[in-house]
Amino acid sequence: MTDTLDKALAAARDAAGAAADIILHYWRNGVDVITKGDDTPVTVADRESELAIREILSRALPEAGIYGEEYGADDTSREWLWLVDPLDGTKSFVRRTPFFATEIALMHRGELVLGVSSAPVYGERMWAVKGRGAYLDGEQVHVADTAALSQAVISTGNVKTLTTDARWGVLGELIRESNRIRGYGDFCHYHLLARGGVDLVIESDVNILDIAALAVIVREAGGVFTQLDGGPIGLESRGVLAGTPAIHAAALARLHGATMA
Incomplete structure (x- = not known):
């Protein structure tokens, strides 16, 4: 399994690099926006980068299935499964906001074991393999040692669903008791969490392709x-x-109490 993970990490990092080249090209030169059936935007940058990623991953690990944001899943029942969002944060991309990233993860028998998160405009690439630590551009990173809520920095992302039940009140309590509240969103607050800049991230409206690598x-x-x-x-x-x-x-204790009330 070690050899497979070594090969997979090299491929995922190569694939993230290929996607970055495509995304940066369209970031600099502009791109038309198409609205999908679910009213979310998609661009040729999303689609071309996913195709480039798929080609590299398939060549490196042909036994693995691939589940991608733009082209769906070929087989989610395989022992190995790639999870790919080529351009997570398309809404930011089309609004010329640099908070978007390529997310590539690998599952083994249902367990997430590898992740690469590449934010080319933001200037960060993070990766991790189970049991080997997490890295930012080659330097190992760690979460902060924050233990008191009064010292915590909280970041929220998509929380529309959270506003509809008792957990919304709990979020308000957490914010009032915390040191600082921010809304970095998308990949950004997870990168910050992993390298010690944020202490808690809360989101209620994501999908697995957004978060698997993170x-x-x-x-x-x-x-x-x-x-x-x-x-x-x-x-x-x-x-x-x-x-x-x-x-x-x-x-978690606060949120659990809200759902049990």
């Missing part, structure tokens, strides 16, 4: 990355609670 990175940096109810991240996950061990535990 889950591996945060965990390997020493953080905790679960669903909002504390459950494990899987293909059907739609929400995230991620943080330093102590702050994640404190937030």
